[in-house]
Amino acid sequence: MNTQTFSHTAFFDETSSSHRFVAELLEKADIRLNGDRPWDLRLNAHGVLDDALSRGNLGLGESYMDGAWDADELDNFFYHLLRARLPDQINPQKLVFHHLRTRLLNLQTAKRAFQVGEAHYDLGNEFYAAMLDQRMTYTCGYWKDAKNLDEAQEAKLDLICRKLELKPGMRVLDIGCGWGSFMAYAAEHYGVECVGLTISKEQTEYGKRLMKSGLPVEFRLQDYRDETEQFDRIVSIGMFEHVGRKNYREFMEVANRCLKDDGLFLLHTIGKNVRGTSPDPWIDKYIFPNGELPALGQVTDAAEPLFVIEDVHNFGADYDKTLMAWHDNFEANWPHFKEQFSERFYRMWRYYLLSCAGAFRARDIQLWQFVLSKKGVVGGYERVS
Structure with a gap:
């Protein structure tokens, strides 16, 4: 049965306490239930509001994957939602176990290190090649002077090389190292030799083809904790x-062990504004198992x-611009790819990219680049931008 063929009003009771509470809450973010603006939330089935209240983004995301609700501009729906900090006003009781699990357990042990590679990065090189730039760079681009995704990613890679x-x-x-975009760029344009660590078999296979091109790059399918060599520079x-x-x-x-005393280490990472918060349960379950954003x-x-x-x-x-270009x-x-993946996967991936x-548009999460040295650069480090 296609629930979207029915009237929206059939799927909720405007007099219910959960409907009134959510409607009042969403008004604070200028979002209307079943409104006609691109960022308004349209209900297609029962239970969406109660699921979101009880399970937070896990419930909201799963009900979206099931087609139970829609928003024409999902990115703007989340911009409004997060800019108004509405999630801070809800404490889903059913996520208490998730919070305790992430707080008390080490979910990123060496034994678990390859789980995210299998679940996310091994979807297939063709899938990512269709979504990413021509260098297959799966991180934030640098859009300062860029007009498109390829330019933004090349600008980011060159920025790192200069830093x-x-x-x-x-x-x-x-x-x-992902699919080796940084290593290939740095080897080609700056004449360096690179060793890359990855926990993805698909990325390693792609890397073997890259190495055959003659560039001095090496892919190692291993956890970072197993690396013992020393290098002039480190990047992550x-x-x-x-x-x-x-x-x-x-x-x-x-990183300290593997960096020479006069070396530099650049760390590029997404980060959150407040420490002590749990990883997003939907992202953890469907996109990046065992992932966690650091606070500054x-x-x-x-x-x-x-350092x-x-x-x-x-x-x-x-x-924000990078994710919209990927989308x-x-x-x-x-x-x-629709014959290879399901409609539920399609909605899951849209939810991931647009949420x-x-x-990022709401500045709820950040992207930082740190430059670190072991003993401090004599005379000071000259910033590059």
């Missing part, structure tokens, strides 16, 4: 979100006294 002050002949370790772009609060210190110890203080605490923080750069607003590519190429775009 690291790369010189020909240097050896660079890339912790969480979009991997720290998978480390987990109980492992931040160990991550920094590994957690990064600096873990780095102390192993001197030379520079911190926040360009989180650029992730455009995803929508344009979906006909090629995250709205979160």
Whole structure:
């Protein structure tokens, strides 16, 4: 049965306490239930509001995946929702176990390290090639002077190379190298040799083809904790979100161990505004198992006294543009993948990309680049932008 063919008014009782409470709450964010604006929430089935109240974003996201509600501009729905900080006003009781689990357990142990690779990054290289830029860079682009996604990603890669002050002949370790876009760019344009660590078999297979092109890059299918070599420079772009609060210190110890005394380490990570909060339960279940965003203080605490923080750069607003560009590519190429994936997967992926775009637009989450050195750069580090 296609519930969307029925009148919206059939799916809720305007006199119910949950409806009145949610309607009043959403009004604070300028969102209307069954309104006609692009960011308004339209109900297609029973139970959406109660599910959202009891299970937070996990309930809201699952009911969206099931087609129980819609918003024409899902990104703007979440922008309004998060800009008004409405989630802070709800405490879903059914998520208490999730909160305790993430607080008390180490969900990012070495044994669990490969779970996110299998669940997320191993969806297939063709799928990601259709969504990402031509270099297959699955992290935030730098849109300062860019006109499109390819330009934004190349600008980001060059920004990192300049921040690291790369010189020909240097050896660079890339912790969480993805499909090798940074390593290929740095090797080609700055004459360095690169070693990349990944927990994805698909990315490793892609890397083997990249190595055959003659570039001095090496992919290693291994957990970062197993690396022992020393390098002139270290970079980690979009991997720290998978480390987990109980492992931040160990991550920094590994980076310190693997970096030469006069080297530089660039850490690029999404971050949250407040420490002590739990990972989003929907993202944890469907997109990035065992992931966790750090707060700024957690990064600096873990780095102390192993590193001197030379520079911190926040360009989180650029992730909004990056995610919207990925979404455009995803929508344009979906006909090629609809036989491989289900309609529920399609709605799940839309929810992921657009809810995250709205979160960055609302400045609910950030994107930081840290430049760190072991003993401090003599004479000071000159900031690059």
